[in-house]
Amino acid sequence: MARSWGFWTRYKLELLQRYLDAFTTTTKKLSTKRVYLDLFGGEPENVDRDTLLPIDGSARIALNTDNPPFTHLRFFELEPNATKLRQALSREFPGRDWLVYSGDSNDTIHQALADLRAADAGWAPTFAFIDPNGPHYTWNTLQVLAAHKGPKAKTKVELWMLFPDPLFARLLPRTGEVRPADNAAITAMFGDPLWHSIWKAKLDDVIEPADARDEYVNLMRWRLEQVLGYRWTHQLEIRNTRDLPIYHLIFATDSKAGHDIMSYLYDQAAAEFPAMAREARTLRDRLKREAQGQFDLFSTVDPPLGRVLGASPDRSERQRLYIHEPPDEPRAHDVSTCPYCN
Ligand SMILES: C[S@@+](CC[C@H](N)C(=O)[O-])C[C@H]1O[C@@H](n2cnc3c(N)ncnc32)[C@H](O)[C@@H]1O
Numbered sequence: 001m002a003r004s005w006g007f008w009t010r011y012k013l014e015l016l017q018r019y020l021d022a023f024t025t026t027t028k029k030l031s032t033k034r035v036y037l038d039l040f041g042g043e044p045e046n047v048d049r050d051t052l053l054p055i056d057g058s059a060r061i062a063l064n065t066d067n068p069p070f071t072h073l074r075f076f077e078l079e080p081n082a083t084k085l086r087q088a089l090s091r092e093f094p095g096r097d098w099l100v101y102s103g104d105s106n107d108t109i110h111q112a113l114a115d116l117r118a119a120d121a122g123w124a125p126t127f128a129f130i131d132p133n134g135p136h137y138t139w140n141t142l143q144v145l146a147a148h149k150g151p152k153a154k155t156k157v158e159l160w161m162l163f164p165d166p167l168f169a170r171l172l173p174r175t176g177e178v179r180p181a182d183n184a185a186i187t188a189m190f191g192d193p194l195w196h197s198i199w200k201a202k203l204d205d206v207i208e209p210a211d212a213r214d215e216y217v218n219l220m221r222w223r224l225e226q227v228l229g230y231r232w233t234h235q236l237e238i239r240n241t242r243d244l245p246i247y248h249l250i251f252a253t254d255s256k257a258g259h260d261i262m263s264y265l266y267d268q269a270a271a272e273f274p275a276m277a278r279e280a281r282t283l284r285d286r287l288k289r290e291a292q293g294q295f296d297l298f299s300t301v302d303p304p305l306g307r308v309l310g311a312s313p314d315r316s317e318r319q320r321l322y323i324h325e326p327p328d329e330p331r332a333h334d335v336s337t338c339p340y341c342n
Helices: 007-027 058-064 081-092 105-118 139-147 165-171 180-190 195-203 209-226 256-291
Strands: 003-005 035-038 046-048 072-077 098-102 126-130 158-163 232-239 245-253
Touching: 007 058, 007 126, 007 158, 007 232, 007 245, 007 256, 035 058, 035 105, 058 072, 058 081, 072 081, 072 105, 081 098, 098 105, 105 139, 126 139, 139 158, 139 180, 158 209, 165 180, 165 209, 165 245, 180 195, 180 209, 195 209, 209 232, 209 245, 232 256, 245 256
Parallel strands: 003 046, 035 072, 035 126, 072 098, 126 158
Antiparallel strands: 158 245, 232 245
């Protein structure tokens, strides 16, 4: 059965497609090889939750990027999805240099990167899409990706990652007791227990929930820049049809072109996303009414979600909505009564 996704996933994939097009175009002058890594490769069949129309997942989007194409594509998935993905891609993309690594990508990434270095593609421009459903990637994985091209490389592997900050509120109850597995997963993702001080400040009502989310994102960006040495990081908040935050998309790069392109795309997103959310809400309400037998006399037939994309105002005609700001040094909170902070 196909996996169904909200409109925000479609939009995330739309941004991925735009960025990959730009990535291969801008890096073609630098190299004959271009590498795409997809640490949470997904399933082959996906549909839009509202329209039930099929949508291409990240694997197809990357394989269909064509001007120029990626030369090496490496996907990572758990079983049984890995086998399903491998079978579908074998039918659709024979003859291309792609592989699906089965298992936890935090483990298999080591072999995959070693294989790329052995194939003389370790130095090539490389983009990693990190798209989990929860706190499923580790800091160690980010570290390994950042180190992959070696200390002499001008640019590290670019990272575009989903950061599930609102999930923390669900995993971290107000009682102050954290399940050991959740505690370990979040600490492994940050690579540092410092995040507990943000959580503790929220529990003590020193900061609001929204401030805590901002501080988690800021901490991750700060560490990407200060510990892994990325020159620029960006953040974009993604919200659902009820306007509730569901995750951030964090981008890390050393490339001026990457920084400029993602600034442009996040600015487009800031203009397009609210309209797309409105359109998705309208469609959902209409489908609900129709399911109850109420039909709108003058409603149009199936407004395609995402119609707004082409119609969004040109950036020259409007104010910029996204301006890149570097992360701040993380705020110091009182950790004297925090059992997990060190
Ligand atoms: C949000 S989906 C990815 C969607 C995909 N990027 C796409 O566009 O179709 C997350 C996927 O990660 C897989 N997954 C979860 N934990 C994983 C892990 N540790 N290693 C590899 N894959 C994992 C899940 O099976 C799921 O298919």
